[in-house]
Amino acid sequence: MNTDDLPRWLLVAALTAPILGALPAAAQSEQADEVRTYDTVVVTAQRREESLQDVPVAVTAFSADQLEKNSIETVQDLALRTPGLTVGAADPINNNFALRGIGTANGISQSAGGDQSVVVFVDGVYAGRGGTVDLDVLDLERVEVLRGPQGTLFGKNAIGGLIQYVSRKPSDEESFFAKATAGNYNKVDLSTRANLPLSDKLFLAIGIANKQRDGYELNQTTGNRVNDQNITTARAALRFVPNDELDIVLRSDFSWQDQLGNPRTNNCDETFNGGVHCVGVNPDPRVVNAYIDGYIIRNIQSYSAEVNWESGFGTVTSLTALRDVDYKFRTPFFSNPVNPPTQIESTDFGKEEATQFSQELRLAFDAFDTRLQGQLGVYYLDEQIDRRQGQIQDFPVPSVTGIAIYPQSISASSFAVFGQFDYALTDKLTATAGARMTWEEKKGDFQAERLQGPGIPPPLGSAAGYDVTGSEEWEAFTPRVALNWDASETMMFYASAARGYKSGGFQGLAGTAAGASTPYDPEFAWNYEIGAKTEWLDRRLTLNAAIFKTDYEDLQISQLIPLCCVVVTNAAKAEITGVEIEFIGRPSDNFQVDGSYSYLDAEFTEYLVPGSDYTGNQLPRAPENKFNIGAQFEFPIGTWQALARADYSWADDAYFEASNVPQQIWAAHENIDARLTLTPPDSPWEFAVWGKNLTDELTPTYVTYFGPYRQTLVPYAPPKTYGVSLSYTY
Template sequence: MKEQRTRSMWLVSTAIISGLGALAATPAWAEDQPAAAQAQADEAPAAKDGQVSDIIVTATRREESAQRVPVAITALSASDLQARGISGTNDLQFQVPGLQIYSTQVGITNYTIRGLGNANNRSSTADGAVGVFVNEAYIGRPFLVNTDFMDMERVEVLRGPQGTLFGRNTIGGAISFYSTKPGPETRAGGEVTIGNYNQRDAGAFISGQIAENVYAKVAVTTRNHDGYNYNTTTHTAVDDQRMTGVSAALRFTPTSNLDITLNVDTTIRRGFGSWWIDWVRGPYSGAPYANPRSGNGANDNGFGNINNTGGSLNIGWATPIGDFTSVTAYREGKLDSRSPSTGTMPAPPGPPAVNSDLSNILFTQEDDYRTRQYSQEFRLASNNDSPFKWLLGAYYFHEKSYHTGIVDFQFNNYYGYTGRARYDSVGTTDAFALFGNLSYNITDKLKVQAGLRWSNDHKESTETASGQSYGAGFKINGVSAPGGFTANGAKTFQAATPSFTVNYQATPTVFLYATVSKGFKSGGFNDVSDEKFAAETAYLPEKVWNYEAGFKADLFDRHARLNVSAFRLDYTNLQVSEVVPAYAGGPNLVVIANAGKTHNQGIETEFQIFPVSNLQFYGNFSYQDSKVDQLSMVVSGVQLNQAGNKLPLVPKTKWMIGGAYTFPMGEALDTTVRAAYSKTASYYGYITNNPLELVPPQSDLTASILFQPRDSRWNVELWGKNLENKLNITQMFQIFNASYAKLGVPRTWGVTVRFKY
């Protein structure tokens, strides 16, 4: 049956490609354009002329047009980021098919692509399935990625396993941020934003030459807003933000063949904790709030404080034997996050009457992290005009993380059951990899590629559990251990991940490809375990085979673009968040477990259309059909077969459509009106598919009006997001037969003034 489904997927993909290839061969699309000229197409003039623009990307570790790389990729230039109102990482999820971004705690951001994501970021040895890179440097912890988009050159989101070239933990895909390099041209710019919720954002940069062959850039940003939700117990608005970031770059080009750039940055973020609400009432819930964003919560607002600093040294050297690249990176940071379940307490604070159905549940979770990481990557790529090209590389990554998890609990339905559990852990990762990629142009249009990466990840974990467990008590090999325990675990995970690709340039503007690749994400340890043996036992690495085919077409003299990819992913030991009761009838624990066999298949599309001058439409669509093929789990003490369930965090459909129109207002002013609407279908928060953890559909309507005086260096934009003020939910969990929801951002609006020199 599995083979039949795989064959069916390939037949569909082949039919799509073959049909387009035949259509692309018609004379209407056969206008020839020099490849070099197309690859160097300037984005601004192309957009002004009403044509789709080329963006040069490094998805294959070489500079190529995004329309000529055999990868499902969404590339957004600086002008795209500004025009679509993308001011932070969370805004990307509406622009990329198959991408989900959500957060359960301040600083703990989860990224999933095609159903592969972060199983549980609490552990000091847990890894994500979507690699995040800043100027080619891998960032191992989500709270270290406070990327601000001030003077960002481009963002590339690669979908599907990228394990051959991009390295560790890119089994789902990779998100790469590239800041603009300083150069001989003097550039400067800034922007100020004022909006509701007392939003006060400002940023500025300056870049240019400071000596012969030496260039520098400095950027400063501050982003602030009051809380989106209100705790009437403390009379405080929570889910707020106060953030300041500084980045700098120093570039040295002693010769035309050598380019050395040092990037450094630091970020400080402060704010209160997250807001959760009682979404589906349970037997121990009080009356629901009249306003879901305001109510009597805990008498502790919590906090989310982040400090991170780091940088990278990027060296590019064109030698007679090939282009040499070195990326040396270091980053350290700390996160103090306390989530007091603010918003989940509709019952009055304090113990209820004995045997009362109305009960106050207080469950406060605090996570404190200290981490530092170092990485080194070397690459050597051929740079001749031969039809045969090669790339070789080596990679090393070291990380040491300290994690303190604290749980304060007061479950009054178990009258007087209260206490504190504490888990202190240290996790160390040493990862090493060798990789290579070969390609051969069989003809001017047909190319084949093959790549291989060998990965070796060694992880060590130490957990010390103390205090009072809110479960059945701490245990050592099943025996009660009231004083807690110290557990030590170590494990090495190895894998070889190949990739095979064939691509065909059917016409100068129609590109077809097919890929088979394997992805790998190493295992790790649960470091908030109540049982010593469980803390010492590693969960398994996850692996996936990806079968994919697609096309990229620029149509009608490049007045339209249509990119389509069809894929099937077969997972083994998919790492998932498993919600298990601490004891029979008790509160739930979230741990990492392995699903036996699962799969996901679907199709993704992106389009742009310029029907007439100054008018454009753009959008994307994704369809995913996921299923658990083999998995048994213990739920409430009963062994249940989970086969047939949907994968968590995988909406069946997700789409976005937007448009923009530019028109003159008088003789001195151009005005651009832009709007976009996105819709995400419902999905389950966890693999058990509990109806109480079904996240409802979400939607987002954004719009803006930009006023651009002609021959001027400044502009003014009025904008709004979530204009319908939808009560979007990003994640759910259930406890005591009630479900609790993390709310998304409400309606926001404001005005932004920009200046560039």
């Protein structure tokens, strides 16, 4: 071991030694003849409630209690503890997910005509644009991460997998919760929520949260701390249960966010061969030199109505939803006013208004004494997206400013019919067959206009702009077949084959009129998988594993053209193989060890672009090895009860782009989190001390490399943070 690594390993040892040291005593305190039954998380990975251990799908699930004990606040925290999942971010709002090597390039996910390959559902509603708020401000019952294509029951763009947030439904139990958190960077979080039975048939749940902190970086030019946080979220849900057959839930969510931007750090060390913009720049990666701070403003409103009716045919579910997102941003990304005579100031700016309406209707039924369980459904989605994006470039010699804008207006619709059937061939063997047929259309207006100066030239080499339209229709058939064998009460094995689909789209920021009006095609992936869900040692050890192979076709690849644009083409094929293991060990009732490991071999089997052959390269954001391990121990301190937990995660080298150039490597990185919770006897109060990224690892969330200028621009994940939380539960 290199002595440079010694402090971090000492910290890991210091955090885990008290927990591990308590293991023998804790284990001896158990009575030999006592057997405790441990409940598993209930999930809806197949659109019906099932134990996690009974679902023939690779799922990582976190209950509300696990989210709290693991200090999981964001999707980045979720990724640290989920095999095969990585999350990059070009800014604090637009996350780029990759699951089992299947992800979306930054240029695609941020254009009006592009979609994510790993999608988010909130209470069954597809969250297509604008991202979602932090997990800890939602009144969640659980979070589920489904790995691999989910093309049958979920369908919409879930070619890599999906993340599903499930909130608590209002109930007849009166409850109240309040929490206050204070931490470094002047962090102050306040949240409260309540469940109020209005009658024996009508229940209301409400909540509001506010999160504020100073920025993680200092803009040396303006003197302000940037990449700060200022967000308020409110939720309300009304549930009406008039009888045993009908259950109606109306939900509404609101989020307001207004904060300074995150100007890019110029990475100017020798590793990246610092370019002309690096002269005079502060070498501290947490200090930026930008002529302005920029800003991020986002408003999200969502409304949904879920109706469940127990009819004579089965359970009929109707889910109607409306989601509206307004988003504005201004980001200086190629900037250094320290040495203005030798460089260009570049600023990205824009706004987006996205409205989404969806309607889903499902029938869940069983027949033949429940040997057959099935679901049939139809789904409709309509999206209206207006995005106005532009760039400003200030040229020092001669002193001129170029401004170009790219208005984009997209109208997209998707209609699907689907069904899945599980038939018990024997008491232990069940066969599954399902399919989804999807019809989609996208059409849009695309413009490029140079407002002044040299700016970004649309089209290439010309001062003229363009104003064009484009439209395309696609259809996709995405089947799934599976066989699962209940070998015993504690062992289930499955094998499956499933096809996934991701919509085609338009480039948005195109350098030519032809490029703007020409769509790129959908992606498709076939996934073949065998897996096991097992429990051992009187269910004190849960051990799940999956082995898979994915054939991935027509990958949508984005290529950055310096001083122009992002070009998207269906340029590649890939093959992905991998292994995933998850475990939870409970040597005693008050001690737990849990973790996961994933191995990923994800490479392009065909990827040719003019002048380059990237065949054999590693897929972006696909580390070969990734693991996490956590330990928690409950113990008394006098009359108080304490819970100590530590989590360690590590991910192998990866790349942010398909070209695999060393300047865009995502170097191997680690993370250590810890939490100590104290609860007085018979008290509704709880006190917690927590720390995250305790080794202060400097981890990029995205890397943009401008080869001709030897320039690398990097936003970073949060530094070391720590604080205290006080909560009250009634």
